[in-house]
Amino acid sequence: MHQEWVTLTVLFLPFVGALLAPFLTRFLNHQAAWPLAIVPALCFLHFTGFIGTVSSGQTVTGGYPWFESLDVDFSWLIDGLSLTFALLVTGIGTLIVLYAGGYLKGHPHLGRFFSFILLFMGAMQGLVVSDSFLMLFVFWELTSITSFLLIGFDHAREASRRAAIQALMVTGLGGLSLLAGLLLIWNITGANALSTLLEQGSALRDAPLYLAALLLILGGAFTKSAQFPLHFWLPNAMEAPTPVSAYLHSATMVKAGVYLLMRLNPVMGDTVAWETILPLFGGATLLVGALLGIRQTDLKLMLAYTTVASLGLLVMLTGFGSETAIEAAVLYLVAHAMFKGALFMVAGIIDHETGTRDVRKLGGIGKAMPITFAAAVLAACSMGGLPPFAGFLAKEEIYAGLGFANGWTILLTIVAFIGNALMFALGFAVALKPFTGEKVETPKKPHEGPALLWLGPVVLAALGLVFALLSTFSHGIISTPMASAVAGEPVSVSISVIPHIGLPLLLSLLTVALGVIIFIRLTSAREAMASTLQAIGWGPDRGFDQAIRGIIRLSALVTNRFQNGRLEFYLTATLGLLAASILIPMIALGELPVLPDFPDLRFYEWAVFLIAGIGLAAVLWARDRLTAVVSLGIQGFAVAMLFMLFGAPDLSFTQFMVETLSVVILALVLTRLNLQPSDHRPLGQKLLDVTIASFCGAGLGLLLLRVTQVPFNAGLSDFYAQYSRVIAHGRNVVNVIIVDFRGLDTLGEISVVMITGLAILALIRVATPRSTKTAAPAKKSEA
Known part of the structure; x- marks a missing residue:
């Protein structure tokens, strides 16, 4: 019971920190990052206490009654999957809070930013440990709302406002789809919690409405994790400050959809629909994201499109169906969180200290920023899948999991091969192009940033190396429990930095070779991709604007047709519909x-x-x-x-x-x-x-x-007759009903009468001056 109270406190601790952030920032300015970072750090330490229990194969559940009439609890489920996500959310969140203190130093709204980032952290933490469907949905929508606030933080800029609204609309519609899917699953299985659902085995897969539930769930997951053709909102979200990009779009929010798919894999996977739709859309997202990334020159956009590609790769692996593919997805998810978070923060440091993020206007700043350069190289090595980094383990396992069993697996392997090579080139373009070569004149003289800025990327880049070097320990506490939770059965991850001679190693070497070629010819590849996109012209991002304009025109047409300002039309339509209904x-x-x-x-x-x-x-x-x-x-x-x-x-x-x-x-x-x-x-x-x-x-x-x-049912009448005197102490049953049993209804009715009276009074007061003004000229003319 004590542990449950502590867990409940931890779930609400970030929200408490969000309330305190503006006050601390007012007195400590950017140094408030240090005490505020204690909040996610305490959450991280709390979740590390579950490592021993979870690594032994056990699951921790707990909670308290929420809506007892609906049998809904505020409950949590902590296993290998949720624990890994919780550690990523809180651990990287600690570094992001510190990073934001250095990056936004002197910003007039720094306190508000800290509040928003802690609110988002609390929402994401609650999402990944939620057990009840309702709790999951509430936190899911809260991540959409808080990400809207973070993406639109620089609200004076039109681009920020557009990106925030776009992200909110896309993920908000996905949230409605998720809600419908969860309600349908509840109706099919009778389970309103994930732990209960996971115990039912294939009950959901065997149900006639399985496909409908799957499509609704995918609607929520694909919008949140930016799957093609709904990927456009994520790169646009780079209008947010870099700490937001490094947190939301590498380790947390965009992986919420992947988390949902991994969580439901034991009960919705292993079907033709699952193993067709997920690899198909995931593979398309991988290629589209990587190819669009080649076109970019902004460091953050280059990383953003590789995030789209990485999310596609994770969805493809989750839907592939084999045990090794699941292991690869787990390894890649953890590796991606570390190297992408580090690279995003590196991009922010470059922008902060040089005044530009355009890779064409950067070069030779490595000597002025040695710590940032080192962190960038380490992170890029992991992103490129070079040994001995976590990304290498993931890439080896990806090729081992896909294999060459048939035409379908060959196609997916080719897609993964091309996507990995493109991401290799983009990762090293971010890590090497700005720091090496001839020195280029930048808007600001480059210099190393303060510790608050480089601490985060250094820690994450180093963890990518430590994770792989200590792979036996890492697998024991992270990879194996997480893969077992995703697979729904015990799985043992054993891959190490020692290469396995065979096809996976060969494909890894070929990936590096192709990636180096693309990196060398990056300018030519960028121009070719730009010409291709210009020839295509239309894209989902432009389609979003067209859809919004179409909705506005349709609403104006409907309003002008049905809200024409004529009372007689309103009464005719209302009474006509009443008669028909x-x-x-x-x-x-x-x-x-x-x-x-x-x-x-x-x-x-x-x-x-x-x-x-x-x-x-x-x-x-x-x-x-x-x-x-x-x-x-x-x-x-x-x-x-x-x-x-x-x-x-x-x-x-x-x-x-x-x-x-x-x-x-x-x-x-x-x-x-x-x-x-x-x-x-x-x-x-x-x-x-x-x-x-x-x-x-x-x-x-x-x-x-x-x-x-x-037939008359006297149950309610008997209730009123029996309890009016006993409970409400009134002899007049009608009065008791109106004043006590239905007191709130009576208050509402009184409010309606009051508002109606005020409206009538307003009409009279408006009409009186008008009649007076129109009468005056008549008297004048008579005179």
Whole structure:
């Protein structure tokens, strides 16, 4: 129980840090990064305490009741997969907070940035350890909202605002798809938590609605992890400050979709649909991302497109289906988080200390920035898959997992080979081009940044080396537990830095050779890719803008057509739909009521009906609207008299008051507004109105008759009668219902009446000056 309370505290700790960040920054400025970094560091230390338990094959669960009526808990699931992600989120998050303190030093909104990054960290941490579906969805959407705030942090720039809105719309729509998928899975299996779902084996795969659930889940995962053709939002998100790019788009948010696919692999994988859709879209994303990256000259965009490619590779491996491919996906995910986070921070340091990120305007800054240069080279070696780095382990396992078993696997291996070679070239372009060669004049004189800037990339680049050199230890605490969780069965990862002679090693060597060739001919490759893209012209990013413009035009068309400002049109449409919604289902489903026999009426009952008939005739034959309104009140008085005759004096009194007030208020409004004194509608309009009114009246009457013919359930009435005196201490059951049992409804009704009164008052006050102004000239002319 103590551990559960600590875990719960850790899950909310980043949100507490977000509240404190502006205050600390106000007093400590950028040095607030040091105390704020303690927040993710404490979370990281807490999760390291689960390593021993998880590495032994056990799973840690816990939580507290949330919505007990729906059997939903605020619960968490910590196994090899969630623990690895939690360590990446909190560990890299610690370095990012420190890095942001140096990168945004002196920024007027640094405190707000710290709040946003800690909010995002808390959302991502909650997402990866969530067990209940509802908790997963809430944190999933919270990552979209907080990433919107981070991407649009420089809100004065139009490009930042556009990128933030684009990311929010794409991932937000994916979130709705995810919600629908989770609800469908809940309906299929009865499980509302991941731990329960994972225990059901193939129950979900064997269900008739499996494909529908899969497509909905993929809608959420593919938007979050930027799979083709929904990849365009991620490179545009580079408009955010570099600490955001280094965190969200290398180690956390963009991998949320991959996490979801890995999490559901044991219950949704091993099907034809899974092993076709994921490799197909993942492979396409890998090639598109790598090829588009060749075109870029901005360091961050080069890295952003390689992130798109890497996400495609992870999705392709997750969907491939073999145990070795899963091991490769796990290794690559961890390696990618380290080398890509380091390279993004390197790109930020270069921009911060030279004033530019354009690779064509950089060169020869290695001597001025030796620490950054070393970190960049180490990270690029891992990204390129060179031994003895973590990226080498991943690349060897990728080729071993795909193999050459058949035409499909050969095709995927070729795709992986081309993608890896392109990413090799781009990784070393970022790591070598700015630092080597002839020195180029830059906007700022290059120099090494402060420790807050280079600490993060140095640590991550070094970890990429340590992870591979200590592979036996690394696999024991990270790779093996994570691969076992993704596979849904025990898996042992054993690959080391010692090359395995065979096809994987040969493909690795060929990848390096092709990558070196592309690196040497990078300028020519960039020009060729630019010409190709120019010839193609259209792309998903432009399509997004076209889709938004189309939605705006459609909304304007619909608004102008249906919201034309004419009250009579609104009433006609509303009442017409009301009549159709009542009569059509009743007729189509055979639910029309049995018409009752006409009862024998006493003389005073006939008198009430006669009064109602006189009132109706008066309304129809009224020469002006004011007379019609006053005559309409006769109908309400007749109904009030019926209530009185049938022993409901309270309802009768209420009806009298409502009718009286309605007539008075409407008459007051009509005398103040400049309305036509009589009805000038054409005959066709009158016939249409009569028809709609008749159908509405008939529909409501038939509906009430049908309701009265349903067997009466006295359960609610008995409840009120039994507990009105005991609980609410009232003898008048009706009053108790209105004031106590339905007090909130009564408050809402009172609020509606109040707002209506204010609206009427506003109409009167607006109409009065207008009538006065129009009357003045008339008097002047008479004079």
